[in-house]
Amino acid sequence: MLSADVEVDRRDFTVRAALSVADGERVALFGPSGAGKTTVLEMIAGLVTPRRGLIELNGRVLTSTAPPAVAVPPWQRRVGLLRQDPGLFPHLSVRANLLYARSAAGGAELDSLAAQLGIDGLLPAMPAQLSGGQRHRVALGRLLLAHCDALLLDEPFAGLDAALRRTLTALVSHLCAERGVPSVLVTHQLTDAQAFASRLAVISEGQIVQEGAPDEVVLRPASRLVAGLVGYLGFVPAGDGLVAGVHPDRVVPGADPGRGLVVSGDIVAARPSGAGWEADVRAGDAAFTCRLPGRPAGERVSVTLLDAPCFGPDGALRDVTHSRSSNPA
């Protein structure tokens, strides 16, 4: 069990995060670049000292600013950190890298993990001979063989192509669950966070603004701020001073009041997106972006927002059921 309640000052804002991760649980810390996600991980790893805080791992106090102050050095924390740069030691072979940690076991465990990671044929190779994906696999294997008590993943696959990222995220998620260690992934890619985590924590300007199951956070964002972070591309009036969030993937073309809020507006721009089209729509003073199955015909469009979350003037989520139309134009 990993728990961290930390506070540290940054130039623009103060990072305040309280996080608790059970054994085998996978938490994704999701937020935009510069939100303080990496700082939280670095505090847990002991690379950054919090101004105030308490970090515990399996009942062991790693950091405590309350007297008597405790600051266990990084090399005694048993916390593994995997970054975007896999950080393989260039003068050591893949095998030596994998067995770098003194606690790392060789023999059967090395062979089995190497096979699981698909790097069993690369053990004598040097890191410079590996592809980007292979380096990440080796770095992950090194971390797992070190038998850390917690795994911290700082956007480890951000530089890789989407398919490889998906494969590696699924692999790391599976291995973390199998090992039963608490693990935290930091990412600004919602799809990575959803693929990895059993729980999602959204962070903005150093504050965790919502925590919950990944689908729950996306479908029921606690505020307009969270909605914007998890991919809602616009808000339209929904009556009674409320606004409804428009998620491009939660829109169906045509007016179907039985299924949700209907919005009509003028198409400002349209472009191909994936297998369909993406359109920027202006509805009165409101603007939003939605995905459509095909090229929009004409200059106006009506769409139905499926189960759109509504927010009050204070930006907080309101429980509202839609079966009406919003046509401010």
Add this chain to the structure above:
Amino acid sequence: MSAAASVAGAAVIWIILLGPVITLITRMSPGDLASALTGPGDLDPLITSVESGLVTLGVLILLCTPLAWMLARGRLPFPRVWEAGLLCALLLPPLVIGLLLVFMVGPYTWVGGVLDWLHQSATNTFLALVIAEVYESAPYYVLGATAAFASVDTRLEEQAGLLGDPPRRVFRRITLPLAAPGLAMSLAVAWARAIGAFGAVVIIAYHPFGIPLQIYTTLQETGLYSALPYALILLVVALPLPLAAYIWSARAERRRRG
């Protein structure tokens, strides 16, 4: 055509740079070398130079390596001041270093007094020779070693720490092996500077003779030709370490590339 011209141009510059070495080899016969080295005491300057050079290297490794590491890792306050001091030592003409060393560690200074109390002297002794060689070679070693340490990615050290290694072990397992090729090259340059030190040596450590002073006195007393065998010996003694360092660095780099 232009590629061939470039190669030819490079070759001309290379030959011009190697000109003194080529001249030395073509002007010498094995007989000259044998006659210069077979007399009693003829090998003394060589032994003095090698011994003082090795002691100098030991001093540099012990005292200057930690300084280089601290400079590279920004562990010292006001780093620009430290760097400026090193550059100052580097740019000071060796003759001036020798002159100033007399006023710093000579017999009439407080350092000289302490040394005298210890029955030692920092002028015209082996100790004086080592001091002069250290002053002439240290800036080259510190600056090179600083660059070698700075080239090691601190994230690798951080990663090794997170994998359970305390700082000393990280230094031994990561920092040192990765900086080693650069350190070896810096040490080789320092060796060449130490073994060939003349400017400071001629003022503060005229005795015992090392090879550079042997060349100088032979030149003064018996002419150019008689000095050539000693020039060759200096070259033979000074070159192997830099060459070995270069070959070892290249092999280490090749091994890393796989």
